[in-house]
């Protein structure tokens with residue numbers, strides 16, 4: 001079985017691994033085709049923080065969080081804002097996914113050995129009231145072992161199936177076209193790429209050493225999104241967000257190139273919601289890059305002051321960690337491609353988490369001793385401290401005038417005015433002491449600290465920024481970082497790719513980010529976070545099971 005199987009799966013990221021594992025369990029013979037080398041199995045998920053959206057979990061209940069399927073579905077729909085005729089399948093996928101997250105998801109993952117850090121994070125807090133977008137309660141569950149911990153059980157299942165001869169793994173095979181016979185997609189062809197030991201995540205050679213052609217009864221495409229292809233991101237950038245920023249960092253490796261979208265379209269598939277994307281505003285240039293233009297996202301707690309490039313405080317409720325896309329829109333409309341956090345040592349130590357498995361060695365390596373240092377040490381986690389010392393976007397100073405001087409030196413423009421920033425900080429510090437404050441950010445910090453998880457490890461005790469004992473002062477220039485693709489191949493609830501007339505293209509399926517995580521955009525315009533890995537798990541499992549059942 002080398003060039004023929006029951007099913008071809010294109011892409012060995014999380015969605016591809018899950019689909020393959022499900023097919024193999026059902027006794028179907030699979031060829032898993034991947035353009036990168038074998039050690040890269042897992043795609044983006046390997047690099048991920050491993051945050052998963054779960055609803056009414058044991059971890060939430062232990063922390064006193066009251067969540068329900070109904071509340072999560074309300075939050076999801078308010079956040080997605082589905083408003084297009086083509087949102088029919090995305091909406092159905094959203095309903096199915098929220099039911100999965102509130103139902104069997106945790107037990108299914110648990111059964112495969114996945115465990116969670118006991119403190120549940122609160123992403124996308126939003127602050128637009130009970131009917132607005134955002135998470136009403138904390139739902140971001142960090143996998144013990146981060147991204148590699150999510151990938152491991154599926155990788156293991158696939159490798160076992162390969163050892164048993166049910167799955168054939170073809171690395172350095174890049175699909176360039178899908179073949180059809182009498183309208184049915186029944187194969188893939190492409191180039192065999194030069195083998196080599198490129199370190200994971202770096203751009204690998206595109207030199208070709210041969211060609212291949214494979215045949216099967218069905219093809220599942222799980223080739224990821226477009227975030228590493230800035231040209232494509234710019235071409236799809238929606239007018240509602242203003243003009244695409246001049247400079248952006250890459251939050252994903254170069255293989256996230258969107259190339260398979262055009263290949264699937266040529267085979268009859270339809271791409272919808274291209275203009276829906278999920279990029280971050282808290283990007284910092286990696287001082288130790290893995291891929292070109294590598295940016296890391298800060299997952300911030302709520303206490304830093306957020307300023308635009310001119311030093312103006314962002315309006316409520318655009319506080320750190322509240323509304324990713326609303327903040328992106330605001331920043332882009334300022335005409336600049338960066339903004340600033342101003343904070344101090346006490347805040348950075350408690351409130352800065354960096355997204356990425358390699359930025360969290362304690363969680364990734366399941367090292368409890370290292371993890372405890374997050375709680376007891378006066379400095380932040382070692383990777384955060386390394387950025388503070390070496391990161392190009394960090395400025396540290398013991399006085400405010402020195403801080404402002406260095407901020408302006410970093411951008412080469414005198415855009416931050418000392419007197420104005422001082423008055424902003426003094427006003428903020430005054431509100432910290434005011435029990436009946438109307439300052440929305442102070443109120444939001446107090447509200448966050450009523451949640452045990454935030455009070456324990458995530459939100460610093462309110463204090464004066466100009467209190468020297470909390471120093472030094474820190475400013476971080478935040479850049480825009482490309483990451484997730486919310487639109488994609490339109491699929492029905494079995495993962496079948498739909499053609500222009502809305503009917504399935506026979507033999508063709510898709511899952512994961514390339515399918516907008518299901519339906520061509522189950523997130524709508526925005527995400528509640530932790531929903532991407534889960535989207536790969538759910539849509540990969542759905543497509544794998546559906547194909548296994550559909551084959552003769």
Ligand SMILES: Cc1cc2nc3c(=O)[nH]c(=O)nc-3n(C[C@H](O)[C@H](O)[C@H](O)COP(=O)(O)OP(=O)(O)OC[C@H]3O[C@@H](n4cnc5c(N)ncnc54)[C@H](O)[C@@H]3O)c2cc1C
Nearest residue numbers: 011013014015035043044045048051175224512513532533
């Ligand atoms: C740093 C980081 C942190 C993240 N943190 C989180 C988080 O905490 N929670 C969360 O939910 N999500 C997170 N994400 C997002 C999540 O990891 C991705 O959305 C998800 O892993 C995408 O998986 P995928 O299988 O759809 O695609 P990918 O992982 O992109 O895999 C696609 C695979 O297809 C291969 N491929 C592409 N084209 C071809 C071709 N023509 N021929 C052969 N092979 C091809 C690629 O080489 C790749 O291996 C994070 C992402 C990153 C980068």
